[in-house]
Amino acid sequence: MKLSTRYLGLELRNPLVMSASPLSSNMENLRACDEHGIGAVVFQSLFEEQIQNEMDMMLDKDDMYFWYPEAAELVKEITGDQMIRPYLKRIETAKKEVSMPVIASINCHSAGSWTAFAKQIEDAGADALELNIATHLPYEDEMDDRTIEQIQSDIVRAVKKQTSIPVAVKMGPYYTNIIRAARKLTDAGADGLVLFNRFYQPDIDIEKIALGSDNYMSAPEEMLQSLRWIGILSPQLTCDFAASTGIHSYEQVIKQLLAGATVTQICTTLYKRGFDYIPWILEDLRGWMKEKGYASVDEFRGIIADDRLSSPKFEQIQFIRKNTVLD
Ligand SMILES: Cc1cc2nc3c(=O)[nH]c(=O)nc-3n(C[C@H](O)[C@H](O)[C@H](O)COP(=O)(O)O)c2cc1C
Numbered sequence: 001m002k003l004s005t006r007y008l009g010l011e012l013r014n015p016l017v018m019s020a021s022p023l024s025s026n027m028e029n030l031r032a033c034d035e036h037g038i039g040a041v042v043f044q045s046l047f048e049e050q051i052q053n054e055m056d057m058m059l060d061k062d063d064m065y066f067w068y069p070e071a072a073e074l075v076k077e078i079t080g081d082q083m084i085r086p087y088l089k090r091i092e093t094a095k096k097e098v099s100m101p102v103i104a105s106i107n108c109h110s111a112g113s114w115t116a117f118a119k120q121i122e123d124a125g126a127d128a129l130e131l132n133i134a135t136h137l138p139y140e141d142e143m144d145d146r147t148i149e150q151i152q153s154d155i156v157r158a159v160k161k162q163t164s165i166p167v168a169v170k171m172g173p174y175y176t177n178i179i180r181a182a183r184k185l186t187d188a189g190a191d192g193l194v195l196f197n198r199f200y201q202p203d204i205d206i207e208k209i210a211l212g213s214d215n216y217m218s219a220p221e222e223m224l225q226s227l228r229w230i231g232i233l234s235p236q237l238t239c240d241f242a243a244s245t246g247i248h249s250y251e252q253v254i255k256q257l258l259a260g261a262t263v264t265q266i267c268t269t270l271y272k273r274g275f276d277y278i279p280w281i282l283e284d285l286r287g288w289m290k291e292k293g294y295a296s297v298d299e300f301r302g303i304i305a306d307d308r309l310s311s312p313k314f315e316q317i318q319f320i321r322k323n324t325v326l327d
Contacts, residue, residue, distance in 0.1 A: 001286050002296035005039065007240050007263045008128045008166035008192050010101045012039035014282055015257060015297055019194075019244055019265035020045050020105040020130065020170075027093055029275070034098035036278040039263060041100060042130050043091070048108035050083050051117045084117070088124040095125035103168070107132040110151065111158040118163040128166040131159060132197055137174060145176040152181070153188035160189035168192035168242065172199060173225055182233055192240035193233070194265065195226040217268040222246030227259050231305040231314035234260025248272075250284035259314075260302035 003014035020042040023029050033041055087104075094102045104126040108114070121129055133152050138144070152169070159167055167189065173196040175181045182193055203213040223246030230241050243256035244265040253264045269277060294300050305311055 001289055002298075003282065003285065005263060005297055007040065007242070008103075008168055010040065010127050010166070012101060012263065013037065014039040014285075015261070015263040016253065016278065016281060017042060017103075017242060017263045017265045018270060019267040020132065021267050021271075023267070023270060025090070027090065027097065030094050030098055030102075032275045033278070034100050036275045037282055038100055038275075038278050040103060040127075041094075041098075042103040042265070043087070043105050043126075045105040045107040045130075045132050046083065046087055048106065048110065048112070048114050051106070051114040052112060054084050055114060055117065084120075088120060091121065091124040091126050101127040103128045103130050105130040105132060105170075108155055109133065111154040115155070115158040115162055118159045118165075118167075122163045122165045126165060128168060128191075129159070129163065130168045130170055130194060131155060132170040137172075145181075149175075149181050149184050153184045156185055156188035156190050166191040168194055168240070170194035170197045170244070172197050173229070178229055179233065179236065182237060186237055186239045190239060192242060192262070193237075194242040194244050195229050195233075196245050198222070198245045217271060218246045218248075220246050220248045220252065223248075223252050223256070227255055228314050230256060230261050231259040231311065234302055234305050235311065250281045250288065253281060253285055254288055257297060257301050258304040260305040262301070 005012045005015040016039045018024060018033055018038050018041040022044050024041050024043045030041060091102060091104060104121045108131055118129060133155055138148065156167060156169060169185050169190045171193055185193065198218055201213055201215055202211055203215060205212050226243045226245055230243055234241055240262040241260060242263045242265050243261040247253060247264050247266050248269040256264045
């Protein structure tokens with residue numbers, strides 16, 4: 001039974017990817033994921049601001065000491081205390097110690113000079129880079145949809161100029177026209193799209209009468225939003241698709257693959273059930289494939305989205321009266 005999957009040009013042993021979170025921020029967890037058979041892992045994101053700050057510090061020092069023969073050593077020392085070097089070091093160590101592909105991640109919102117950092121990620125050995133650019137919500141009325149799409153595709157173009165490793169974009173669900181936004185990202189060079197990022201959602205505590213939120217973990221029903229859009233987008237765009245948010249079980253993995261996902265990303269379920277859950281999902285996926293007579297994941301990927309009769313149903317947004325259980 002062949003679970004192996006090609007994602008972003010990388011050979012994955014199966015379509016299960018650990019999504020970006022602090023779970024990937026130590027080697028012990030990365031080794032455990034590898035041993036439990038995950039297909040690939042996405043590192044917790046560095047933030048554009050972190051990268052930019054450290055680069056600016058380097059530049060300031062460089063201005064003062066650029067003529068100094070030890071300048072390069074000095075720059076190394078300065079950055080050694082910060083976030084970037086440990087991040088790069090962890091990529092290097094992971095590449096030596098684990099067999100699964102390692103995908104770096106950057107949370108970003110502009111095509112600034114930080115994009116040069118993509119080359120360092122490549123040099124550290126990352127197999128791919130995921131850009132979380134779901135940070136644009138139009139809070140000002142002059143921020144229109146096309147401006148947001150332009151900023152996002154400019155980021156992809158700038159990053160692609162700096163690196164030759166594959167780049168995926170983790171999108172949010174809020175667009176005036178997701179199809180146009182997705183197409184612009186792939187036109188700009190995105191090799192894959194991750195649908196969707198799960199936003200922090202503010203909530204109100206009525207005891208304290210204050211704003212806050214402890215809603216960090218997803219619920220399984222949240223998966224339906226990406227299922228719809230992967231079903232709609234996968235027949236239209238040639239890039240890879242990673243389904244993310246609300247995938248807690250092997251059934252949901254299968255549904256996303258049937259809708260056209262190349263891989264599925266999991267986070268909350270690993271927090272709740274631990275890495276031991278990975279082989280269970282894979283075993284149940286194999287069991288379902290055996291029962292249905294599929295020898296490989298490629299045989300059934302996208303068959304629901306590609307079916308001309310069922311695919312329009314992904315677009316349906318109104319309940320049809322005679323079908324509702326509330327009648
Ligand atoms: C504690 C925590 C930290 C996260 N950190 C990141 C991050 O650094 N970068 C990122 O792109 N997504 C981050 N995410 C989002 C997850 O990668 C994922 O998209 C989201 O949790 C939805 O997937 P799930 O339903 O499987 O949890 C984080 C999620 C959690 C719960």
